[in-house]
Structure formats: structure tokens, C-alpha cells
Amino acid sequence: MNSKKLNRAADLAAEKIAGGFSMEGTDWIPEGATQPAKVEAEAESEIAPDETIGEQIKSMFKHNKLALVSAILIVLFILVTVFAPIVAPHDPYVQDLTQRLQGPSAEHLLGTDNYGRDVLSRMLYGGRVSLLVGIFPTIISMTIGTALGLIAGFYGGKIDSIIMRLADVLMAFPSLLLAMLISYTLGNGLLTIFMALSVVSWAGTARVVRSEVLSLREKEYVEAATSIGVKRGTIIRRHILPNCVPTLIVLFTMNVPGNILTESSLSFLGIGAQPPSTSWGLMVYESKQYLQMTPVSTLAPGITILLLVVAFNFLGDALRDKLDPSLKN
Amino acid sequence: MLKYVIKRILISIPLMIAVVLVVFLMLQVLPGNPVSVMMGEKASPDVIERVTEQMGLNDPVWERFIDYLVNAVQGDLGTSYKLSRPISDLIADSFPNTVKLAITSALVSWIIGVFAGIISAIKKDTLLDRFLMGFSLVGISLPVFWGAMLLQFIFGYTLGWLPISGYSTPAHMILPAVILGWTSSGTIARLTRSSLLGIMENDYIRTARAKGLDESLVVVKHGLKNAMIPVVTMMAMQFASLLSGAVITESVFGIGGIGVLMVSAVNTRDMPLLQGSVIFSTMIIIIGNLVADILYSFLDPKIREQ
Numbered sequence: 001m002n003s004k005k006l007n008r009a010a011d012l013a014a015e016k017i018a019g020g021f022s023m024e025g026t027d028w029i030p031e032g033a034t035q036p037a038k039v040e041a042e043a044e045s046e047i048a049p050d051e052t053i054g055e056q057i058k059s060m061f062k063h064n065k066l067a068l069v070s071a072i073l074i075v076l077f078i079l080v081t082v083f084a085p086i087v088a089p090h091d092p093y094v095q096d097l098t099q100r101l102q103g104p105s106a107e108h109l110l111g112t113d114n115y116g117r118d119v120l121s122r123m124l125y126g127g128r129v130s131l132l133v134g135i136f137p138t139i140i141s142m143t144i145g146t147a148l149g150l151i152a153g154f155y156g157g158k159i160d161s162i163i164m165r166l167a168d169v170l171m172a173f174p175s176l177l178l179a180m181l182i183s184y185t186l187g188n189g190l191l192t193i194f195m196a197l198s199v200v201s202w203a204g205t206a207r208v209v210r211s212e213v214l215s216l217r218e219k220e221y222v223e224a225a226t227s228i229g230v231k232r233g234t235i236i237r238r239h240i241l242p243n244c245v246p247t248l249i250v251l252f253t254m255n256v257p258g259n260i261l262t263e264s265s266l267s268f269l270g271i272g273a274q275p276p277s278t279s280w281g282l283m284v285y286e287s288k289q290y291l292q293m294t295p296v297s298t299l300a301p302g303i304t305i306l307l308l309v310v311a312f313n314f315l316g317d318a319l320r321d322k323l324d325p326s327l328k329n
Numbered sequence: 330m331l332k333y334v335i336k337r338i339l340i341s342i343p344l345m346i347a348v349v350l351v352v353f354l355m356l357q358v359l360p361g362n363p364v365s366v367m368m369g370e371k372a373s374p375d376v377i378e379r380v381t382e383q384m385g386l387n388d389p390v391w392e393r394f395i396d397y398l399v400n401a402v403q404g405d406l407g408t409s410y411k412l413s414r415p416i417s418d419l420i421a422d423s424f425p426n427t428v429k430l431a432i433t434s435a436l437v438s439w440i441i442g443v444f445a446g447i448i449s450a451i452k453k454d455t456l457l458d459r460f461l462m463g464f465s466l467v468g469i470s471l472p473v474f475w476g477a478m479l480l481q482f483i484f485g486y487t488l489g490w491l492p493i494s495g496y497s498t499p500a501h502m503i504l505p506a507v508i509l510g511w512t513s514s515g516t517i518a519r520l521t522r523s524s525l526l527g528i529m530e531n532d533y534i535r536t537a538r539a540k541g542l543d544e545s546l547v548v549v550k551h552g553l554k555n556a557m558i559p560v561v562t563m564m565a566m567q568f569a570s571l572l573s574g575a576v577i578t579e580s581v582f583g584i585g586g587i588g589v590l591m592v593s594a595v596n597t598r599d600m601p602l603l604q605g606s607v608i609f610s611t612m613i614i615i616i617g618n619l620v621a622d623i624l625y626s627f628l629d630p631k632i633r634e635q
Contacts, residue, residue: 165347168344169344169347169348169351172344172348172611172614172615172618173348173351173607173611173614174570174573174610174611174614176576176577177576177591177607177610177611180576180591180592180595180603180607181352181355181356181603181607182355183595184356184595184598184600184603185355185356257470261470261472264472264474265472265473265474265576265577268472268474268577269576269577269580269592269595270596271595281472281474284472284474284475284478285474288478291478291481291482291486292482292486295482298478299475299479301475302472302474302475302476302478302479305472305475306467306470306471306472306475309470309471309472310466310467310470312470313466313469313470314466317466
């Protein structure tokens with residue numbers, strides 16, 4: 001924890017020296033105070049944020065073991081679900097009524113469900129849905145949000161107010177309600193949830209990116225670029241967007257668990273994944289009446305959701321503290 | 330100050346109208362004829378045509394929207410297709426149950442959240458701090474439906490201490506309030522901790538300590554008083570969100586509140602009911618955020634002076 005604190009202190013120091021512009025890690029704390037010229041020179045010349053972000057993340061993992069464990073867990077989850085056809089011990093859809101509602105055994109590590117299907121195999125396949133719906137709609141909605149936030153922040157005026165008022169309206173709705181409305185209109189199913197989550201949650205990203213752009217626009221190097229006649233598109237691409245990357249990485253890590261929870265909640269309500277396909281939320285719903293008979297197979301999908309979401313949240317916290325402490329509130 | 334409050338209220342009105350418009354458009358315009366959606370594929374075209382005409386759905390969209398808005402302002406949200414009762418009555422019946430759950434779970438959330446946050450901040454970087462923050466993060470990450478089931482299993486089935494479903498006695502409220510309160514407490518705990526830690530770095534705290542004031546007095550009198558400003562704001566927003574209906578918790582525990590009303594509207598394809606209850610719910614959130622904003626400006630002397 002102490003090292004984490006030190007890192008943050010270093011970030012804050014760097015931020016102060018560079019005028020709110022922090023890209024460096026811990027390595028230059030000792031001489032930091034004597035080096036403002038270096039930082040400014042760096043800000044004016046080419047910025048290579050990818051490299052420094054990589055280094056920052058590396059040092060974060062070195063000092064924060066919890067974040068490292070979380071990241072490993074997430075990668076592991078992704079691997080086993082992607083390779084589910086190879087890893088899964090049984091076919092997740094084959095029913096065997098003679099084997100229904102069995103407890104854990106060597107043959108079925110997590111037991112079987114109401115139709116005699118292997119719970120572990122179903123969880124591996126169900127995890128594909130949870131991760132898919134957790135990750136891809138987040139990417140889509142953040143791309144939309146980034147684009148709209150850039151436009152709003154950079155062009156200002158009418159277009160800014162239109163985009164931000166639209167964001168206000170969307171953010172007034174709880175995301176679960178919006179998803180329910182959309183699924184009422186488009187019909188139940190995964191595709192609907194996928195679309196709902198992609199369309200609904202861009203507003204938060206747009207707000208953050210917009211405020212980032214507003215502060216970056218005032219920076220000397222952006223003014224300099226504008227004054228020598230660099231095109232707006234180029235300024236956005238070369239100067240604004242790279243500086244938003246750390247924030248976007250943090251936002252991504254923090255948005256994914258929310259989407260995983262929303263998907264599982266909707267599937268639990270019967271609005272999401274439809275049988276015979278499955279997701280962790282749907283598995284909890286299907287097996288809840290057998291809780292007393294087969295507690296292990298009923299509780300397993302829920303624990304997995306919890307583990308995955310906790311891992312994403314720990315990683316998101318660590319990344320935020322490292323890359324963008326200003327997102328804290 | 331008064332000017333700010335009035336301005337803030339005036340800003341909320343177009344937002345509310347926009348929300349009604351979004352719900353209206355999504356449910357009544359996008360999917361084609363809401364009557365055929367409601368009645369399913371088996372309904373004959375004649376019947377659909379007659380019902381459509383009866384419900385005034387052949388009028389232009391804008392006319393219908395204005396009518397709906399004017400009626401909604403007067404408290405008339407239309408009539409449920411399936412239950413044939415005014416939607417405002419249905420909401421009036423279920424809202425008290427949601428309020429009961431909101432109050433109890435907010436109490437759980439605030440007590441756990443504030444205490445965990447304060448202790449964490451005072452014992453910063455100790456094992457206790459890490460445990461409490463871990464506990465909060467698990468609360469934030471917990472799938473409510475699953476946590477609720479687990480509580481039902483342990484305290485309902487296995488130990489038999491508490492009822493697992495329904496809402497007739499105060500004992501029925503304990504499990505739902507605990508699970509909903511725990512999942513909500515994480516945000517409060519984290520905010521309390523970071524806010525208090527931020528405040529404790531201020532010069533006037535150092536002065537208070539230098540005066541030889543007892544540390545607990547420093548924390549309570551000088552630290553907490555300021556640290557709680559954002560926390561109270563968050564509490565107001567959270568309470569609004571709880572009042573807007575806890576869809577999952579109400580469903581798992583069979584509490585007939587606004588959340589269950591919305592789910593049943595989706596399942597029975599009762600469009601006016603879904604429309605009315607979602608609008609009601611979202612209005613509560615908007616009003617809650619409005620109150621939170623005003624509360625914040627009122628509590629923070631720096632803003633109040635302006």
C-alpha cells in the first residue's frame with residue numbers, strides 16, 4: 001500500500017510540475033523537482049504515450065500484487081471461455097435425464113443441472129456470453145462516447161450543447177431500465193442486450209472525454225499547433241487523443257464489470273440470454289429452485305460473476321490510481 | 330443561492346420532458362403498431378385495427394405525445410392493458426412497498442458505509458482498512474440476485490430465522506434490506522474514506538492538532554463535518570435510486586413494488602404500464618439528483634456564499 005501511495009504522490013508531483021500533464025512514472029521522483037524544463041520540452045515535442053503507459057502499467061503490476069492477480073485472473077477467464085470447446089469436459093447442451101441434479105463428482109466436477117447437463121461445461125460456455133457482453137458493447141459505447149466527447153469539447157457551441165443535453169437525458173435513466181425498454185421494443189435476447197448496452201452507456205465516456213479535451217485545448221502546445229495552421233483533425237489525432245488514452249483505459253476497466261452485472265441481471269430476469277443458450281445470470285435463474293438439492297452447481301455461476309467483477313474492479317482501481325487519479329470522484 | 334436553486338429547477342423541466350419523450354418514442358413509435366406488439370401474432374387484423382382506433386393510436390405522434398404529457402402532468406398515466414386499472418392507482422399501490430425497502434436498505438447502506446469509510450480513513454493502510462475496503466468492493470461487485478439467493482438459503486432455508494419472501498411484516502424486510510444495503514454501501518464507504526483523507530490533509534486540521542486537540546475530536550469536529558458534504562450528496566442520489574425501484578431485489582424477494590411492476594409489465598407486454606412506471610421511476614431519479622445538487626450547494630459554504 002505504501003508503494004501505491006508513493007506512486008500516487010509521484011503522479012501528483014509530476015502533474016503539478018507539468019501543469020496537469022502527467023505521463024511519467026515513479027522513476028524520476030528524486031530529481032523531479034529540478035526537472036521542469038525537461039517535462040516541458042517533452043510536452044512540446046513528440047509525445048509517445050503508448051510506451052510510457054506501458055511502463056506505468058508495468059510498474060503498477062510490480063508494486064500492486066492485487067492488481068496483478070486480478071489481471072491474471074481476467075486473462076485466465078478469457079482464455080478458458082475462448083477455448084471452451086477444448087477445455088469443457090462435456091457437451092454443454094447434451095441432456096441426460098438419468099444424471100439430473102447430481103452433486104459434484106469426478107465425472108461432473110460441479111455437478112449437473114435439472115436436465116442432467118454438466119454445469120462446469122455450461123459455465124465455460126456461459127462465460128463466453130458474459131465476457132462478450134461485458135467487453136464488446138463497452139468498446140462500442142466508448143468509441144461512440146469518445147467521438148462525441150471529442151466533437152463536443154473541440155467544436156463547442158451548439159453541437160456541444162446538443163450532444164451534452166442528449167447525454168444528460170440518457171444518464172437520467174438507470175441502465176437496467178433503459179435495457180428493459182429496449183428489449184421490450186426489440187424482443188428478448190442477447191443481441192438486444194448487446195445493442196442496448198452499446199447504445200446506452202456512451203454518455204459517461206463522452207462527458208469525461210469532453211472535459212479532458214476542454215482542459216487540453218488550453219495547453220500551449222495545442223495553441224502552438226493551432227497557430228501554425230495544423231488541421232483540427234490532425235490536432236485531435238496527434239495531441240488530444242493520445243492524452244485521453246490513460247483515462248480511456250481506466251474507464252474501460254471500470255465499465256466492463258458494470259456491463260457484466262447488467263447482463264447477468266437481465267438474463268436472471270429472463271430478458272437476456274434465452275435457453276438453450278446460456279449465460280451465468282440465466283444459470284443462476286434456472287437452478288435457483290434446486291438450491292437446497294444441489295447448492296454447489298447453483299452457487300458456482302454466481303461466485304464466478306463475483307470473482308470476475310471483483311477482479312475488474314480491483315484492476316480498475318489500481319489503474320485509476322496510477323494513470324488518472326482525478327477520476328476518483 | 331435562491332437564484333441557483335430556481336435555475337437548477339428550471340433546467341430540470343426540459344430534462345423531464347425529454348425523458349418522457351424518449352420513453353414515448355421508444356415504446357410507441359419505433360416498434361410499429363404497439364397494439365399488434367401487445368396482442369401478439371395471433372390477433373386478427375380487424376381486431377388490431379379496432380383497438381388501435383379506440384385507443385386513439387391513429388392520431389399523429391406529436392398530438393398523442395402532447396396529450397400524454399398534459400395528462401401525465403395531471404397524474405393520469407393512462408390505463409393498463411392487462412389489468413384494466415389506472416396506472417397511477419397501480420403505482421400508488423406498489424410505491425409504499427418500494428419506499429419501505431428504500432428506507433430500510435438506505436439505513437443499512439449508510440450505517441455500514443459511513444462507519445466503514447471513517448474507520449478505514451483513520452486506520453489508513455492497516456489490515457483493517459484493507460479488509461473494510463475489500464468488503465466494500467465485494468459489495469459493489471456482488472450480483473444482487475445471487476447474494477439475495479445466498480441469504481435466503483442461509484437464513485431462510487438452513488437456519489430458518491427469517492422469512493424468505495413477501496413483505497407483510499418487518500422481519501420480511503431484513504434480508505432484502507441487508508443485501509440491497511450492502512451492495513449500496515460500497516460507494517458510500519469509498520467516498521467517505523477518500524473525502525475524509527482529502528480533508529485531513531488540510532492546514533486547519535494541522536492547526537487543530539497543533540492546538541493539542543484530541544485526535545478523535547479533530548476527526549469528528551473538523552474532519553467529518555467537511556468530509557460529509559459530498560457523502561450526503563451521494564446519499565441523496567442513492568436514496569432516489571432506491572426509491573425508483575429495486576428491480577432485482579423486489580423480484581427475488583417477491584416484494585410488490587415499482588420494480589416488480591416494471592418487470593411484470595415487460596413480461597405481460599403491457600405497454601402503457603411499462604411506459605408509466607418507467608417514467609415515474611425516472612422522474613424520481615431526476616428529482617433526487619436535483620435535491621442532491623441543491624443540498625450540496627446548501628451544505629458547501631464556498632458555494633453558498635455565492
